[in-house]
Amino acid sequence: MVRTPATLWSRAASGTFAAASLLALLAWVWRLAIVSDRHDTFWIELTIVATIGGVVALGWLRSPRVAMTAPQIMLLLGAAGMVAGLTYDEHSGGFTALVSLCQAGKEDFLGTLQLHWRLLPAMHLGMIAGGLATVPLLRTLRRGCRRQFCARLAQNLACSAWMIAGMSAGVLGFLQLATWAGGRSPTAMLGGMFAGMVWGMVASVALYRLWFALLAPRLVREEV
Numbered sequence: 150m151v152r153t154p155a156t157l158w159s160r161a162a163s164g165t166f167a168a169a170s171l172l173a174l175l176a177w178v179w180r181l182a183i184v185s186d187r188h189d190t191f192w193i194e195l196t197i198v199a200t201i202g203g204v205v206a207l208g209w210l211r212s213p214r215v216a217m218t219a220p221q222i223m224l225l226l227g228a229a230g231m232v233a234g235l236t237y238d239e240h241s242g243g244f245t246a247l248v249s250l251c252q253a254g255k256e257d258f259l260g261t262l263q264l265h266w267r268l269l270p271a272m273h274l275g276m277i278a279g280g281l282a283t284v285p286l287l288r289t290l291r292r293g294c295r296r297q298f299c300a301r302l303a304q305n306l307a308c309s310a311w312m313i314a315g316m317s318a319g320v321l322g323f324l325q326l327a328t329w330a331g332g333r334s335p336t337a338m339l340g341g342m343f344a345g346m347v348w349g350m351v352a353s354v355a356l357y358r359l360w361f362a363l364l365a366p367r368l369v370r371e372e373v
Contacts, residue, residue, distance in 0.1 A: 167221045168204040171347065174228045175200060178235065178339055189336040192323065196340035203347035210354045223283040223305065224350045227312060230279025231346065234271035243268040248335045251324060262317045273313060276346070280309045304357070311353035312346045319345020 175196065207220055238244050247268045256264060266273060284305055323341025327333045 168201050170225050171200055171228055174232045175343055178232055192336040192340045196344050199344035200347050203351050206351045219287055220354050223280050226279040226282050227276045230275035231272055234275025237271040238269045251338050261321055265317055277309045280305055308353040312349040315345040315349020316342045
């Protein structure tokens with residue numbers, strides 16, 4: 150497909166909006182952490198860079214024919230649900246308990262995934278609910294959207310699973326970096342969680358495109 154100035158501008162505008170929206174949600178997440186020293190500032194900066202990088206990668210994985218794509222909309226709605234659920238989990242004590250356990254122990258991926266589900270259930274359910282809202286929304290706003298990414302239930306749930314896996318992987322990665330840097334902190338944990346969610350979406354879209362590129366190249370042109 151030829152990329153005209155109009156399509157490039159549409160891509161840049163939608164990517165900017167998606168990045169700005171995610172950073173606004175991230176700013177709400179940061180209120181759960183105490184930013185008190187240079188280490189915390191570093192994790193904030195790293196998370197911002199990782200989030201923007203994920204949005205850029207997501208933008209180059211999709212067609213430029215529409216302003217906001219299904220993956221971008223699902224990511225924003227899923228992030229909104231995640232932040233709302235995490236706020237509830239904070240008030241119920243789950244977030245505080247998770248911070249204590251993450252600072253004290255060393256978990257593997259499956260252990261971290263189970264721990265997050267047990268202590269932050271509202272966060273996960275909120276993210277899944279936000280992502281599922283994409284299905285009726287896109288089918289209402291766009292004709293022929295039943296074939297598009299995240300507009301079908303099975304694809305949507307698979308994408309949510311990747312975002313959940315990405316959150317746990319992100320936490321493990323950031324906490325390992327924090328250990329090498331001299332100490333774990335809630336800021337590092339939250340940063341890894343948020344950045345991991347974004348890159349989980351990127352991984353899901355990349356695999357989706359690879360699957361159709363290998364099995365049905367013509368269908369790639371029909372996706373959002």
